[in-house]
Amino acid sequence: MRTGLVLTVALVLVILAGSKANDNQDEKPVDPDLKKLQGKWEITYHETVGVEDTEDNKWIIEVRGDKYTLTVCGKTLTGRVKVDSTKTPKQVEYATEEDGEVCEYVGIYELTADTFKTCDVLKGNERPTEFKTKDPTGQVAVWKRLKVRD
Numbered sequence: 001m002r003t004g005l006v007l008t009v010a011l012v013l014v015i016l017a018g019s020k021a022n023d024n025q026d027e028k029p030v031d032p033d034l035k036k037l038q039g040k041w042e043i044t045y046h047e048t049v050g051v052e053d054t055e056d057n058k059w060i061i062e063v064r065g066d067k068y069t070l071t072v073c074g075k076t077l078t079g080r081v082k083v084d085s086t087k088t089p090k091q092v093e094y095a096t097e098e099d100g101e102v103c104e105y106v107g108i109y110e111l112t113a114d115t116f117k118t119c120d121v122l123k124g125n126e127r128p129t130e131f132k133t134k135d136p137t138g139q140v141a142v143w144k145r146l147k148v149r150d
Contacts, residue, residue: 033085033111037063041116041143048139050132061143070096083109089129092118116143 043059045052060071063081070077079096089108096103106127107120119128122137131140 031083031085033083033090033109034063034066034081036111036113037081037083037116038065039063039148040146042146043141044144045142046139047133049136050134060146068094083111085111091127092120093123094120114145116145117141118143 040060040062043057043061044054046054046057046059058073062069066080066082068079068081070079077096077098079094081092081094083093084091090110091107092109093104093106095105104123105120106123106125107118108128108131109119110117110131117131117140119131119133119138119140121128121135121139125135125137128135128138132138133140
C-alpha cells in the first residue's frame with residue numbers, strides 16, 4: 001500500500017513538472033531590445049502631427065521590466081511596453097493608464113545604446129512605417145538615456 005502511495009505521488013510530481021515545462025515553453029523569451037531599454041530616459045525631441053513641440057515637453061521615462069513610469073510636468077503616469085525587434089521596422093506597443101483610463105499606442109522604434117526613437121499612433125489606426133506623423137494621433141519622440149552617476 002505504501003509503495004502504491006509513493007508511486008502515485010511520484011507520478012503526480014512528474015506530471016506537474018512536465019506541465020510546468022510546457023508552461024515555460026509557451027512563454028516568449030524577453031526581447032533583447034527590452035533589456036537594452038531598461039533605465040531612465042529624457043525626451044529631447046517631440047512632435048505631434050508634424051509640428052515640433054519639444055520645448056513644451058519635459059518628460060522623463062523609467063523602464064523596469066515591461067513596465068514604465070512617465071513623469072510629465074510633475075504628473076506621473078504608469079504603463080506597460082512591448083517591443084518586437086524581429087520586425088522590420090522594429091515595432092513598439094505600449095499602454096498608459098491615466099485617471100483609470102487606458103490609452104494604447106502602436107508604432108515603430110529605433111534603439112541604440114543612448115537613443116530611443118519612436119513614432120506611434122493610437123491603437124486602431126494604421127501603424128506608422130516611417131518616423132513621420134501623418135495620422136492626427138501620431139507622435140514622434142526621441143529619448144536620450146540619462147547617465148547614472150556613482
